[in-house]
Amino acid sequence: AEMLQGYGQLDIREHQGKTPLLVAATANQPLIVQDLLTLGADPNATDHRGRTILHLAATYGLPGVLTAVFNSGSQVDMETRDFEGLTPLHAAVLSLNEVTQQPACGSRTMTVPARDRLACVQMLLQMGADxxxxxxxxxxxxxxxxxxxxxxxxxxxxxxxxxxxxxxxxxxxxxxxxxxxxxxxxxxxxxxxxxxxxxxxxxxxxxxxxxxxxxxxxxxxxxxxxxxxxxxxxxxxxxxxxxxx
CATH class of the missing domain: 1.25.40.20 (Ankyrin repeat-containing domain)
Incomplete structure (x- = not known):
């Protein structure tokens, strides 16, 4: 992260439009996420589908990434829409519905993926999502x-x-x-x-x-x-x- 900062490339993009911050989020690397944000990475950067770090964490059920964003104190836009017109909170709910409806979830016991996604919903609400x-x-x-x-x-x-x-x-x-x-x-x-x-x-x-x-x-x-x-x-x-x- 410090090397990227040194070269002025904290927000350089790869072929899918992801910045290092978005790549770290997708890889579920909360410590790297927090380092990048602390060094000045753009917390509202979007990929080629208009998704921010909040959308990615919500979609993939990564509460640790949301915790890193929250702890960094970065000013994130909770209501940013992706190209489908979804806020991060919408994305989190749709992702939770998807894993809840899988056949393996036929019982009323919540699976680990479902718990992680519900935690993301609750964290986004705590962070001020409307x-x-x-x-x-x-x-x-x-x-x-x-x-x-x-x-x-x-x-x-x-x-x-x-x-x-x-x-x-x-x-x-x-x-x-x-x-x-x-x-x-x-x-x-x-x-x-x-x-x-x-x-x-x-x-x-x-x-x-x-x-x-x-x-x-x-x-x-x-x-x-x-x-x-x-x-x-x-x-x-x-x-x-x-x-x-």
């Missing part, structure tokens, strides 16, 4: 992504975050659908029911309609297995959201 940010392609927040991934542990983490208006967050729409719409569309059984109950407890409004004029209850699977949830959604009617004016 959980209400919407990705560009479909306007989903991390709550929408977590619900779509049937990721109960992550949904619970997100619903417990401090927020100025938690009901406004839980009722945000992505192309017309709230997180409750997406939960109702999940396969019946575990973890659909606890996700729906958690969303309702956080203030999700089952009366809201999507662009097809459907309420969440309309998206439940037909049959007796969903009847209890259908009745629950019909009974749950939170007071109207406060006006933003």
């Amino acid at each position: 959980h209400t940010s919407q990705e560009f392609k479909s306007n989903k927040t991390v709550l929408h992504l977590a619900v779509q991934g049937a990721n109960l542990a992550l949904v619970q983490v997100l619903l417990e975050l401090p927020s100025g208006d938690p009901r406004a967050f839980v009722n945000m729409k992505a192309h017309g659908n709230t997180a409750l719409h997406m939960a109702a569309a999940l396969p019946p059984g575990f973890p659909q029911e606890p996700i729906i109950r958690g969303l309702l407890a956080a203030g999700a409004d089952p009366a809201l309609r999507n662009l097809e004029n459907e309420q969440p209850a309309h998206l439940l699977s037909p049959g007796p297995a969903s009847e209890a949830l259908r009745q629950l959604l019909k009974r749950s009617r939170p007071p109207p959201l406060a006006s933003s004016s």
Whole structure:
């Protein structure tokens, strides 16, 4: 790292647009990451896909790299978008969903890769990532992504975050659908029911309609297995959201 600094090449790029900092992050070398940042490497450098060090750590589940960035005191942009329109927090949630959905994760016990990725989500939130940010392609927040991934542990983490208006967050729409719409569309059984109950407890409004004029209850699977949830959604009617004016 000091040699690169001596030659004024701390931010030199290789063939995929990665600086030494991004190469060290991808190789999961937190000590080198911290050295490079201490010597003045650009903490917001991006590769040929627009990914910063935060995106890479989030995508590959590298909490040690995030710790190194945090400990360095570098001024990193938590809301930088890659070329897919994703913030590092979006990338972390998508990566967590991917490993959680693998067949080997059929049990409710969280694997090491899943734990590392959940740790990345929690660290990004601790570092100031905005959980209400919407990705560009479909306007989903991390709550929408977590619900779509049937990721109960992550949904619970997100619903417990401090927020100025938690009901406004839980009722945000992505192309017309709230997180409750997406939960109702999940396969019946575990973890659909606890996700729906958690969303309702956080203030999700089952009366809201999507662009097809459907309420969440309309998206439940037909049959007796969903009847209890259908009745629950019909009974749950939170007071109207406060006006933003």
